[in-house]
Amino acid sequence: GAGVSQSPSNKVTEKGKDVELRCDPISGHTALYWYRQSLGQGLEFLIYFQGNSAPDKSGLPSDRFSAERTGGSVSTLTIQRTQQEDSAVYLCASSIRLGPNSPLHFGNGTRLTVT
Amino acid sequence: DAKTTQPTSMDCAEGRAANLPCNHSTISGNEYVYWYRQIHSQGPQYIIHGLKNNETNEMASLIITEDRKSSTLILPHATLRDTAVYYCIVRPDKAAGNKLTFGGGTRVLVKP
Numbered sequence: 001g002a003g004v005s006q007s008p009s010n011k012v013t014e015k016g017k018d019v020e021l022r023c024d025p026i027s028g029h030t031a032l033y034w035y036r037q038s039l040g041q042g043l044e045f046l047i048y049f050q051g052n053s054a055p056d057k058s059g060l061p062s063d064r065f066s067a068e069r070t071g072g073s074v075s076t077l078t079i080q081r082t083q084q085e086d087s088a089v090y091l092c093a094s095s096i097r098l099g100p101n102s103p104l105h106f107g108n109g110t111r112l113t114v115t
Numbered sequence: 116d117a118k119t120t121q122p123t124s125m126d127c128a129e130g131r132a133a134n135l136p137c138n139h140s141t142i143s144g145n146e147y148v149y150w151y152r153q154i155h156s157q158g159p160q161y162i163i164h165g166l167k168n169n170e171t172n173e174m175a176s177l178i179i180t181e182d183r184k185s186s187t188l189i190l191p192h193a194t195l196r197d198t199a200v201y202y203c204i205v206r207p208d209k210a211a212g213n214k215l216t217f218g219g220g221t222r223v224l225v226k227p
Contacts, residue, residue, distance in 0.1 A: 004158075033214060043159065043217040056214065091158050100147045100212035101166075106158030 002026065004107035006092050012113045013082055021077045021110045025094030032075050033093040033104060034067055043091065049075060050098050082114045119203045124222040127197075133190040135221055137203030140184040145208035148179060149215065150188045152199040159202065159217075162188065193225045 005024040013019050025032050034046040045059040049069045060066070064082075069075040079086055089111050093104040120138040127133040139148065149164040163170055163177045165186075170177045176189040190197055202220040206212045 031213075042219060045214050045216065048214055050213075056210075093158075098213045100145075100206040100208050101164075103149070103161045103164060104159075104215055105161055108156075108158045 004092055004094055004105055006090075006107040006110050008110060009108070010111045010113075012115060015084060015114055016081055018078065018080045019082055019112065021079075021090050021092075021112070023075045023077070023092030023094075023107065025073065025075070025092070026096075026105060029094035029096050029105075030072065031095045031098045031102070032069055033095075034075070034077050035091040035093065035106075036088045037091060037109070038088040046077070048098075079112075082112075084114050087112055087114045119205055119218055121201075121203050121218070121221045123219070124224070127190075127193045127223060127225045129195060129225055129227050130192055133193040133197065133223065133225070135188040135190075135201050135203075135223065136185065137187070138185045139203070139205045142183050142205050146212070147206045147208075148177065148183075148186050149202075149204040149206055150175070150177065151202045151204065151215075151217075152197075153202070153220075154196075154199040160199075162201075164206075195225050195227065197223065198225045199223060 007022045033048040035043045037043050047057040047067050051072050052069050064080045067077045089109040091109040093106040095102040095104045150162040151159040153159045163175050165177045178187045200220040200222050
């Protein structure tokens with residue numbers, strides 16, 4: 001079946017512009033997660049959703065970052081007034097439910113470049 | 116939360132079994148052991164997970180020691196496409212376990 005889909009796959013933007021990144025989770029998955037990976041670095045947790053609620057947004061780096069999820073499905077990660085340090089691959093994942101016995105399944109990410 | 120220790124890198128021979136070790140000596144009670152891999156320019160790929168018993172699926176086998184302080188991921192017949200960074204992750208059974216925390220992983224190179 002279809003996996004996690006992210007769009008766009010690549011995004012180049014100018015410093016100071018806002019960007020929106022989209023994630024379509026696997027159908028029926030109630031939990032959705034956002035991570036980012038800077039060049040040569042590890043994966044950094046940003047936020048997760050259970051349904052449309054975000055119980056843990058502890059990883060969002062600043063108030064320029066926000067995310068929402070509507071209809072328990074699609075999620076959008078928004079970065080306002082982008083900075084060069086925001087350049088990274090932004091990865092989305094989903095799982096059938098929350099909890100440690102439920103694997104996360106990742107998309108292939110959106111590569112964001114801020115010039 | 117339990118931490119994991121993995122070799123930074125290892126080489127494996129194509130066609131042979133690849134045995135990837137992971138130490139998690141502080142693992143407790145109901146914490147799961149997960150394995151993911153990340154092939155260059157792709158998102159992490161789920162491989163397998165387990166709690167106490169050994170597990171096998173179409174990709175790999177997971178062997179967890181009886182004391183649960185270490186585990187081994189076995190790729191039965193490594194191919195060049197198995198070259199990737201492999202992550203061993205212990206996932207807590209409380210709220211922190213609602214997400215995955217990635218460490219540095221093992222960079223595995225499968226050689227012809």
